[in-house]
Amino acid sequence: INTQSKLRTHQELVNSPSILTFTNVPSSMDVKTFMNKYNLSYSALKATLPQNIKLLTLQDNSFYGDQHTLLLRLAHLYEIGYDTLSKSVTIEFDTLFNNIKLSNCIEMSLSANQQRNKMKRNLYTVQGEEEMRRNISPKVTQQNNEIKSVTINPMEIRTFICDYKL
Secondary structure, rough: HHHHHHHHHHHHHHHHOOOOOOOOEEEEEEEEEHHHHOOOOOOOOEEEEOOOOEEEEEOOOOOOOOOEEEEEEEEEEOOOOOOOHHEEEEEEHHOOEEEEEEEEEEEEEEOOOHHHHHOOOOOOOOOOOOOOOOOOOOEEEEEOOOOEEEEEEOOOOEEEEEEEOO
């Protein structure tokens, strides 16, 4: 890993640290009993995400949309040309979470207010980047009209609205 990648990784640790939470132990129970009785750690993820991918948003969207929907945002943290961390990564939705089953995922705009496949985008090219842009087009793998995986390219944020079951 080169210096730029190390800097980016450390920026993530400083700007988005893990959240430490506390609870009161009931007075009728000693700490050891409490620790044995309750699960004190939890991760919704089945496995650690690749180092260059960040779960930006996992939010129940039922208040804004249909019941049992969630907003899912995944981000690639590195720019093209950093090193091996600036490669595209494919994330499989079926193997992403422990106790959450995703279905009927629809890719949305970044702000999640319109479906990506219905967006009308202004096309432009930046001098010298035409070839680079052509090689990193968005990729979604579907089976029976359902999104199964997504390939996230460098510096992309991909947003989805999905039905879910716990």
